[in-house]
Amino acid sequence: METLSLVPYVRLPRAYAQREILHSTVDTFGRAHWLLGDRPARAPYDALVVTVDDGQVQETHLSAVTARHPMLDALPDGGFVVADARRRGDADHVQVFGALGRHSWSFAVGDALEHLLTDESGDLWVGYFDEGVFGGDPLSEPGLRRWSSSGEALWEMKPASGIEYVADCYALNVDKGTAWACPYTEWPLLEIRENGSVTVRSTPVAGARALAVHGGGAALFGGYEDDVDRLVLCTLTGTAAEPYATTTLVRPDGTAVGRRRVVGRGPRIYVQPEPCTAWEVWDLSMLGREALVGMALA
Template identity: 60%
Template structure:
């Protein structure tokens, strides 16, 4: 199988490599963020630092009284941050919002089993859940929901003709104009605009963990077993995806990716291989 090499995008400065890395992401504006703390973790709330890298320059934001023990992070357009614990029980305020100075400002619950946390350009939060949350928590059972950054529910997926219920949100892409949901079972591609599913498309790909879209072009990344590094491109039609080429993604030097994180933003697929200190990029909107 032919290979496509990812390009280097952003790197955590070496000065922070002695900290414990909790999570990392790339936000709606293309800024890379790492959430870190000192190695010693207290039993209660702890202090952490969010390191932001934008166009090769780094700066940090000190976050105080952090509660999530296994957090996801994203950045808000006002310079603040949102953190969310992956697992939660009823009564837990698992989401914390911090202002631009790193002070806690809001806390609320969005449901157990968070697979994806993506803030859009307006600051709303798109949450995708995995199966244990969907099947076990009323707040998670929609599979995908949109919340305000102050905890108000704004939209929840409802079973749709051609897609049915979501058991697991395998991939979620939040762009400035649309959100794209790729759920189990069946792995259709749902296009969400103006708080409604505007189109359901059948796809030829199962178990992908990333999907990126540019105009009529679409690409699915990942799979199971030998297809873990698979990249399948295609063309959007009215009701489905016409398959194109199948390649595999690699490090810039051509080596296999191994364990990694994936973030999808419009046409951009961000991949962060272990040890999670560098983000790599594939942009299907270029070239």
């Protein structure tokens, strides 16, 4: 089978190698962030965000972090949002920190966060896994929601043509105010525009954990069992994402990706294999026409 290769993107500087990595992400501007600290046995605790952007390293010390299962993303004003993936009771479990690392305010977005991605305006897109959808928390019941950075509910997924509900938001991509998602159980490709309108496209690809979109195409990465590193390239029509090639995404040295974190941003799929000290990237927009034709004919 044909393979496509990730390329190195950015690495956590060696000076921080002994610190425990609590979470890591790549934000909407392409900056990589690591949340470092001792695994929280109790809250609140202090943590350090290390940001690497075009070779420049910046530290932000966060005080009074409360998340036991932290998820991190950056805000456009230099601040950060840290959410606890699990909400305890009716607690406020999302914290906003200013650029100097001071806690500004908290709010709730529901239980069982699978994805937390901010966009260029600072809004938060949250995808939930099944325990949030069916666990009795009304905030997470829609499966996919958009919130302002102050905690205002801006949009939620409602029953639409071709999809009854989001049982588990497997894959989420946020770029320039538009979100794309692939939820369980029927695996549609959802396009949610900034005005809240939704386009539902059918796809036969099950279990994708990340996706990239560019022009009239999409790429779905991941799957079950032997398909864990599968990459399916699709053409987008008004109603479907139609596969034209299936390949395998491998690491820069040609080895299997293995256990990893993934983040989708526009045409890019960022992959962070364990031990989570470096990000690698694959870019759909950089896939040449010759490669596309060759794979389509294979």
